[in-house]
Amino acid sequence: MTLPQPLLKLEQVSRRRAGRPAVEALSLALERGQVLGLLGINGAGKSTTLAMIAGALAPERGRVLLDGQELAEHPSLARRLVGWLPERAPLWQELTVGEHLDAHGRLRGLDGKALGQARARMLEHLELAPLERRLAGVLSQGQRQRLGLACALLHQPALLVLDEPGNALDPLQLAALRALIREQAAAGTAVILSTHVLTEVTAVCDRVAILHEGTLRHEGMLAKDDHAALERRFFGIATARAAA
Numbered sequence: 001m002t003l004p005q006p007l008l009k010l011e012q013v014s015r016r017r018a019g020r021p022a023v024e025a026l027s028l029a030l031e032r033g034q035v036l037g038l039l040g041i042n043g044a045g046k047s048t049t050l051a052m053i054a055g056a057l058a059p060e061r062g063r064v065l066l067d068g069q070e071l072a073e074h075p076s077l078a079r080r081l082v083g084w085l086p087e088r089a090p091l092w093q094e095l096t097v098g099e100h101l102d103a104h105g106r107l108r109g110l111d112g113k114a115l116g117q118a119r120a121r122m123l124e125h126l127e128l129a130p131l132e133r134r135l136a137g138v139l140s141q142g143q144r145q146r147l148g149l150a151c152a153l154l155h156q157p158a159l160l161v162l163d164e165p166g167n168a169l170d171p172l173q174l175a176a177l178r179a180l181i182r183e184q185a186a187a188g189t190a191v192i193l194s195t196h197v198l199t200e201v202t203a204v205c206d207r208v209a210i211l212h213e214g215t216l217r218h219e220g221m222l223a224k225d226d227h228a229a230l231e232r233r234f235f236g237i238a239t240a241r242a243a244a
């Protein structure tokens, strides 16, 4: 009997940036419906890791596997299976909100009725309908973040990769984001969420991985009332640098 493949598997992945190690020998796996919080202080390697999962950055060593297939050999896997919200959502200033959704949909192979339905779903779900005809260049930070999320979710990806998605969101939008993450996970989507805010992790994640100086220092399941334990662990790891 063969065991089901995890949706995402990182095997000993390493990547340097500007000549210095940013991520070193990182191994992780994620199943459908799981929400993994990737925690780490500034510069820990979170964004580099997520960019490799999204296929935007190639690992120098190791492998990224999506649904059992190696991403380096099948680059279109990322476009099909992954929805990625980078740290600063890349938007075209001169396109409207609606035009962004159309362009992203077409890049993912959606058109006609399917694109129209996906677009309408995202406009409603992320409360973007009143902004449909507004240029991206005049959106507020929070509105840009919501548009970035809508673009990532449009094609109903199997894996949602969110890089500090709470940035620039107000408390109401943060609550809506948490609900959206839970909803996605309940529908079977795997979610990986990078942050340095511990409460975001305890609010929505069922697993946590702590990166520090590019290496994985802790990985495990998270209990509902585990906030104090996570805080102790995180600060213990993060302050080790100062002591070293």
Ligand SMILES: Nc1ncnc2c1ncn2[C@@H]1O[C@H](COP(=O)(O)OP(=O)(O)OP(=O)(O)O)[C@@H](O)[C@H]1O
Pocket (backbone or CB within 6 Å): 017, 018, 021, 022, 040, 041, 042, 043, 044, 045, 046, 047, 048, 049, 087, 196
């Ligand atoms: N475009 C780049 N060019 C050169 N070095 C980079 C680049 N992006 C990241 N780095 C370096 O790679 C290392 C890891 O950075 P990364 O952005 O992955 O960390 P992070 O955990 O996402 O940090 P933050 O919480 O500040 O976003 C850091 O030392 C950073 O300076």
